[in-house]
Structures are given as structure tokens and as C-alpha cells.
Amino acid sequence: MSTVRLAAFGDLHLGRSKAPGARWAREALIDATRNGADAIVFTGDLLDKKKATGKDLADAVDLFRLVTEELERPLVHVWGNHDVGSGMIPLFPEISGVHRPTDDAVAEIRVPDLPLVFHAVNVTQDPDPRDVVKHLPRVEEPGHVGILHSEVEGRYTKNPCLPTTTEHLLSRGYEACLMGHVHSPVVLHEEPWIGWIGMGQMLEIEVAALP
Numbered sequence: 374m375s376t377v378r379l380a381a382f383g384d385l386h387l388g389r390s391k392a393p394g395a396r397w398a399r400e401a402l403i404d405a406t407r408n409g410a411d412a413i414v415f416t417g418d419l420l421d422k423k424k425a426t427g428k429d430l431a432d433a434v435d436l437f438r439l440v441t442e443e444l445e446r447p448l449v450h451v452w453g454n455h456d457v458g459s460g461m462i463p464l465f466p467e468i469s470g471v472h473r474p475t476d477d478a479v480a481e482i483r484v485p486d487l488p489l490v491f492h493a494v495n496v497t498q499d500p501d502p503r504d505v506v507k508h509l510p511r512v513e514e515p516g517h518v519g520i521l522h523s524e525v526e527g528r529y530t531k532n533p534c535l536p537t538t539t540e541h542l543l544s545r546g547y548e549a550c551l552m553g554h555v556h557s558p559v560v561l562h563e564e565p566w567i568g569w570i571g572m573g574q575m576l577e578i579e580v581a582a583l584p
């Protein structure tokens with residue numbers, strides 16, 4: 374069976390002094406690409422809603438361009454509650470090779486020449502208690518990956534954010550559900566991998582491709 378190698382990170386919170394920062398992300402992305410990543414996933418909260426400045430927005434754009442232009446990998450991402458709270462989403466330019474849901478609904482994202490289907494949803498308000506993750510489609514074939522910025526059963530956070538359950542995510546039949554929002558790395562399920570990547574972590578994961 375053919376596989377695809379993903380490198381995934383989340384909760385960068387550019388601007389926050391105790392966050393790992395753009396330089397960490399840059400080095401981790403270069404390392405992950407050297408390790409053979411076919412695509413990069415970012416699970417939301419690129420910018421910190423309280424601390425991000427115009428400089429941080431510029432760093433965020435540079436980081437996405439590093440992935441698409443220098444590393445020549447596609448980048449698939451969702452917006453998190455902090456991105457919404459920062460007010461900077463409308464200032465973010467369209468970048469060729471960056472893929473994300475284009476509205477507030479669950480989206481199916483296909484990337485040219487990558488044998489995967491991503492199922493993803495943007496956070497659109499802060500907090501975002503909408504019960505929309507229930508609309509993730511259930512699949513019966515390999516090659517599907519979930520990308521969320523969610524809370525699961527209210528664990529590890531008091532901040533309502535696109536709530537869902539482990540049972541629901543498991544029932545979708547995906548190769549992995551890669552999540553942001555909780556800042557500690559937490560694995561809710563091993564095979565398939567369901568969990569929060571955690572701040573300052575680069576998760577490198579091999580998933581089965583579409584048949």
C-alpha cells in the first residue's frame with residue numbers, strides 16, 4: 374500500500390513571548406522536509422490574539438511562503454480561535470500552494486498530486502461553540518485525514534471550540550485526526566492517530582494513500 378508522509382504542527386501563537394516562535398517553526402519545517410514530508414499541515418492559532426503585531430503577521434506569511442516556495446511542499450491549514458481573535462485573517466494574502474476551507478463549513482480539500490483527501494473546518498468566532506464537526510463525512514476507504522482546531526469532551530480546556538468526541542472522530546474512518554487548540558501534546562487514540570499535536574511539536578506521520 375502506498376503512503377504519504379505528513380509533517381503537522383499547531384498553536385504557534387506568534388507574538389506570545391513563551392511560544393516557540395517563527396525561528397523554531399522554520400527550522401522544524403526544514404528538518405521535516407529533509408525527513409521526507411510530502412505535505413505540511415497546520416492546525417490553527419498561527420497568531421496570538423492578545424500579542425500579535427504586524428511584524429508577527431509578516432513572519433506568519435514568510436513561514437507559509439517558506440513551505441510553498443522554498444521547500445516546495447503544499448500546506449493545508451485551518452484558522453484557530455486566536456487567528457479570529459487577532460483580527461488579522463482578512464490581512465492574510467492568498468498564497469499559491471496554501472489550502473484551507475474557504476467558508477465556515479466542513480470542507481473537503483484536495484491538493485494537486487497528493488493522494489489524500491483532507492476534511493477540515495475553520496474556527497470563525499472566538500469562542501466558537503458551533504456543533505459543525507458532526508458534519509465530517511464518514512468514509513470507507515484509506516487516504517482521508519481530519520484537520521481540526523477543536524475541543525474534545527471539554528478536556529484540557531474551558532474554551533468552547535468546535536466541540537466533538539473521540540468516539541465521533543474514530544467513527545469517521547480517517548487515517549488520522551490532527552488537532553490544534555490544546556497546547557500540550559495529547560494522544561487520544563493511537564491507531565488511527567487522534568490527538569492534539571501541542572505547541573512546539575512537529576508531528577511526522579505516515580498515512581495510507583487513497584486507493
Ligand SMILES: [Mn+2]
Pocket residue numbers: 384386417418453455554555556
Ligand atoms: Mn491555541
